Amino acid sequence: MAGIFSANAWEKVWVYRGTFLLGLSNTALTAIAALLLSLFLGIIFGLMATSGKKGLLFISRIYVEIIQNTPLILQLCFLYYALAFSKNSIGIIPTGMIAIGIYHGAYMAEVVRAGIQSIPKGQFEAAQSQGFHYVGQMYYIILPQSIKIILPPMVNQVVNLIKNTSCLYIIGGADLISLTYSFVTGASTGGAYAPAYIVSGLLFFIVCFPLSTVASIWENSLKKRDVKTNTLRDAGDERMVVE
């Protein structure tokens, strides 16, 4: 274990702590921009998939299938090299924001679609019969009911999005993982493998663990509530049969 107990190596990491903080802030910046883009795309394409219009449904299906069935690294490289070789390069981090945003937008779209489709059709019809506009119907009737179904998987996607910023490495990114790697292999800084990897892993863990824990607790409590309502309903049915 190269240097896990060596005070020297830990000291080196401490001296170069700026590298890790820079990486963390780059990762956070990429993740936040990508998250906003993916939420935007997810809501647009999720609504398109549930609009009931064949053309819109088709477009959103194509987007989701193409993006979900190819690796993020491939999409990122495609975007980066296509821009680079056509002399339109926009920089590594902006390219990463766009590619990761588009990739997770497809997952967000599926989450939004599933959430909206879980609402019984009667709710849409009732809203329409009350004279609600499409926006009003979505905002006042459908969204408040579907948000609790949408949020847990959405938080899980956020965790995946944060982890996926690491793929910036392949195009020479400046995110946390890339900077950690160049730190441990650098000529003047190299060698402190164990402490550097522990620090960078810990930084990811500190951000991701609370999010994924909240998501799974949330999901479980929803499931339990579902079971409870179902058993109550079943009990009600039985009572009716007995009567």
Place this chain on the structure above:
Amino acid sequence: MNTLEGSLSILKNPAILLYILKGVGFTLVISVIAVGIGILSGSVLALVRNYCNSGKSRIFKWMAVAYIEIFRNTPLLLWIFICLVFCPSPEFFTHKMLGLSSVEIKILFKAAVALILFTSSVIAEIVRGGLNSVAHGQFEAGHSQGFHIVQVMIYIVLPQAYRNIVPTLLSQVITTIKDSSYLANVATIELMARTKQLLSSAYNYNGLGTVNVSDVFVLFGFAALIYFIINFFLSSLVRYFQKQAA
């Protein structure tokens, strides 16, 4: 137009097609092995996390929890880097084989270990979901028939749990095929890495002496098509199984 023809001529070269095809083979084999071993170790982790609740065995439960949560909340690439440095490679994997050099084989082994470790933690949570979906009465029924806890697991609970998670496991295969592209960061073995490698030497093959935008579109488009065909087939299977279950 001229450059596009040059780029397309890359794909007409049989040696290059074979090179790409081998990459596809590696991608598939690595993913299947990772998921296969992941199912075994993930099942063990899930069983330990779910049922080691009493007395001293609780320490194993916390170890399983720690393993799953640590791997779930850190990126795969970090584990690939860690395994490259710290994972010992057995004698068997230090030789030339499968058309790869001995250095590449070593990296392949270490990176595959990272992928397996990572996939195990994801599959553990999937299996746990399956275990939790088995009704509690099944355990009691098993016990009342005089079954030992191990027998209850093997004959009653696990078969039902696995049947419930077939679609989720299949979509994990898709995720693992996509995750295997992270190996492109460290070695030129699987499809993604080989595509990137071809792009950087495209000027040798397109007859123009330079790398053009059309090369990017043709090479990455071709790789994307291969990934898409494999994964779309699998995701159609997932949908079929989900319909069957519903």
